Amino acid sequence: MSFLTVDSVPIHYQIISPKAGDDISPKTPTVVFLHGLIMDNLSSWFFTLANPVAQITKVLAYDFRGHGFSERPRKDYSIDRHVEDLKVLIDELNDGEPVILVGNSYGGLVALNFATKYKEKVLGLVLVESQINDQPWKDMMIESFSLEGEERDQRVCDMFQNWLGRASKRKSNRLVDNAKDLLYNTTLMAELRVEPFLADEQLHTITAPCFAIYGSESDILPVAHRLAAVMPNCHLEVVEGATHSVLWEQTDLTKAWIIDSIKTIIEESTPSHYGSVPLQPISLEWEIP
Numbered sequence: 235m236s237f238l239t240v241d242s243v244p245i246h247y248q249i250i251s252p253k254a255g256d257d258i259s260p261k262t263p264t265v266v267f268l269h270g271l272i273m274d275n276l277s278s279w280f281f282t283l284a285n286p287v288a289q290i291t292k293v294l295a296y297d298f299r300g301h302g303f304s305e306r307p308r309k310d311y312s313i314d315r316h317v318e319d320l321k322v323l324i325d326e327l328n329d330g331e332p333v334i335l336v337g338n339s340y341g342g343l344v345a346l347n348f349a350t351k352y353k354e355k356v357l358g359l360v361l362v363e364s365q366i367n368d369q370p371w372k373d374m375m376i377e378s379f380s381l382e383g384e385e386r387d388q389r390v391c392d393m394f395q396n397w398l399g400r401a402s403k404r405k406s407n408r409l410v411d412n413a414k415d416l417l418y419n420t421t422l423m424a425e426l427r428v429e430p431f432l433a434d435e436q437l438h439t440i441t442a443p444c445f446a447i448y449g450s451e452s453d454i455l456p457v458a459h460r461l462a463a464v465m466p467n468c469h470l471e472v473v474e475g476a477t478h479s480v481l482w483e484q485t486d487l488t489k490a491w492i493i494d495s496i497k498t499i500i501e502e503s504t505p506s507h508y509g510s511v512p513l514q515p516i517s518l519e520w521e522i523p
Contacts, residue, residue: 235303240322241310246303247296247323248280250288262291262500263357265334266324268298268341272379272413272422275302278338282481283489287496294333296323298344300416309421313367313429316344317351324355334499336492338362338481342446343371346461350436358499359444360492363478366457367432374453375426379417434464443502444468445495447488449476 237244265287267279276295284293297304298316324333332355337345342364349356365371416422437460444465448458450472462470471491476483 237304238323238326240299240319241315243299243307243310243319244305245296245299245319245323246276247294247327248276248284249327250284250293250295252288252291263332263334263503264292264294264328265290265336265496266320266328267293267295268320268335268337268344269295269301270338271298271340272301272416273409274339274341275409277302278481279336282485283336283492286489286493290493290496291500294323294327300420300422301412306412306415306420308419309425311420311422312425313344313347317348320344320348321352321355330355332357334358334360334496336360336362336496337364339478340365343367346437346440347432349440349442350432353439353442356440356442357503358442358496359440359446360495360499361444361446361461362481362488362492363448363452363454364446364457364461365454366460367429368457369431370456371454372426372429376423379423434460437461437464438466440465441467443499445471445491445498447471447473447480447491449478449480449483450474451476452478452480454478 236247236249238247239245267276267284269275269278275297279295284295287293299319300306300311324330334357335345335348337343337359339362342359342361343366345356345359345361346364346366349359444461444467446458446461446468448455448470452458455472458470458472462468473480473484473487481488
């Protein structure tokens with residue numbers, strides 16, 4: 235396993251590079267995968283998209299601090315701290331070169347905040363049911379994780395039941411134990427309560443191409459329409475019948491859509507296109523690989 239120490243915290247990461255025989259340009263940008271909060275880690279990307287995308291370009295996936303194999307400090311879990319962790323990883327492991335960010339749920343939230351602060355480091359965004367740090371998100375998180383004892387434990391399992399379903403019972407139990415430690419023994423919840431909101435004016439400054447996919451039954455579908463309305467180069471796809479767990483409910487479809495989106499960003503990220511020509515929305519009508 236590989237680790238990079240960021241602000242005294244060892245962060246676990248994996249890099250997958252294209253094989254020698256893969257037909258790609260040496261200048262294709264790195265894709266960075268960002269996972270969800272509390273009950274997730276890099277494995278959700280590693281076992282779904284990392285290897286297929288590595289046939290296109292270099293891939294970097296990592297565990298957020300407190301998640302997976304990264305160290306779990308008692309404090310420093312703000313969104314800005316996650317943004318700065320990502321910056322250090324890009325600077326140290328990708329020579330500071332611009333990347334494509336692919337984020338699921340909270341990972342999308344980190345990607346959006348990163349893109350408002352470090353625009354020059356983002357070639358494009360691919361968002362899967364991305365959260366956003368607004369009042370409804372804060373209220374939902376506080377209400378869900380401010381419960382006590384068994385009631386809170388059950389809420390954790392209920393909220394992530396589809397994510398748990400992808401793993402063995404042993405791994406699921408470990409995820410639950412890690413989640414409890416994050417919620418009970420760190421400052422995560424206290425920091426969440428005072429997080430600043432991300433304003434429409436900030437989102438509007440993100441001009442990099444962005445592709446966002448949400449389920450039609452998602453409880454955060456209003457976020458999808460907000461992003462499409464205020465971000466000048468955001469293209470939205472809604473999967474009929476899917477919920478916030480679209481990555482697990484429609485895995486093959488979502489995988490194909492992400493790969494297609496990454497290819498489109500790579501094709502459109504040349505100097506003659508990037509930031510000047512709006513992209514055409516992509517379609518969900520393709521052959522599943």
